[in-house]
Amino acid sequence: MAKTGMERLKELEKEIYKCIHCKACRFAYSGEPSREGIGEFTGKQSTILYEGMIDSCPAGIEYGWEAFWNAGKMWIARSILSGDLEFSEDVRDVILPCITCGQCSAQCENKIPTVDIIESLRAAIIESGVPMIEKHALVDRLVKELNNPYGGKAEERFKWAKDAGLEKFINNKGAKVGYYVGCTASYRQIEVAVTTAKLFEKLGVNFTLIEEEVCCGSPFFRIGAVEIAQELMRKNLENFK
Ligand code: SF4
Ligand code: SF4
Structure with a gap:
């Protein structure tokens, strides 16, 4: 019997807590060192330059809000595990636009298996009784018929x-x-x-x-x-x- 989404999520707990919300997974190198980036950010330790980098998460680019970028999803997973957040249609609609391209996983210096975490979240959402979105229900019907x-x-x-x-x-x-x-x-x-x-x-x-x-x-x-x-x-x- 296959593990449930929640079981898989619990197994990934250590990985989920490795996320330091640095947001490096949002970017990819453009191949052009002097390409204008989103500017510079001065934090506690140093100034980070984003020159040469471009936004590269399709879900984040499409929706813009924090939760849609990978870093946001890692914190949603953490909130589910800690019990601060429950599955709902709203959570489902934030988790689904990810195309599981794996770009964020490739970029993450902490080597967090982001796609495994996102797919476990999706399985746990369905198991919790949240219904499929209409388009997925249509695909289900087509495959059955x-x-x-x-x-x-x-x-x-x-x-x-x-x-x-x-x-x-x-x-x-x-x-x-x-x-x-x-x-x-x-x-x-x-x-x-x-x-x-x-x-x-x-x-x-x-x-x-x-x-x-x-x-x-x-x-x-x-x-x-x-x-x-x-x-x-x-x-x-x-x-x-
Ligand atoms: S997943 Fe990795 S790169 Fe993305 S915010 Fe977390 S630690 Fe940073
Ligand atoms: S796997 Fe999902 S969250 Fe990560 S970069 Fe691709 S679309 Fe964005």
Whole structure:
């Protein structure tokens, strides 16, 4: 049984408390040393220059408020652990705009695993009973109805294979290799699926596409809906047997 979001958050407590709110994770080096930055800040110990640095957290840039930058989220995690803050739709709406790009983690001198913390927070939010936002609920419905989040017809999942003359690999009995294609390659970036399948063919790999393949669950892991993601994972494992 997978750990709950709150359990994961508690495991990350030491990391969360390493955050000194320096906000270095907000910036990235522009590659231009003399590029105008946001100016200078004189603190207790010294003057910090931000020349050459640019804002680089997409969520912070979009919304501007402290809570949306990573440093704010680390303090939200701390407040949840200490019991000073409870999960709510407002907290959810602050935590969700992060695109989990990991830029803040790369910038943090304390090497705080920010994305793990943010994803644990998201899982704990869902577990606490706060509902999904409308767009995520729509994705959930689409995956339940059509097995993919793009709204593509379930029966057209392997249309790309039929169009590319690769139909013989659909449910290819006796093949030792199963190619899990995924929704994005099946419905959006079909050139990835076609090229991969043709490469297998050229290499003489006897592979099969599995007709019952469903969404891998990644979008649900990202938004904290871990149970839905695991259910999809189980379905795919069953189908691959
Ligand atoms: S996460 Fe790291 S870089 Fe960001 S405010 Fe905290 S200590 Fe500073
Ligand atoms: S992972 Fe989230 S909080 Fe960190 S830089 Fe990317 S968008 Fe911002």
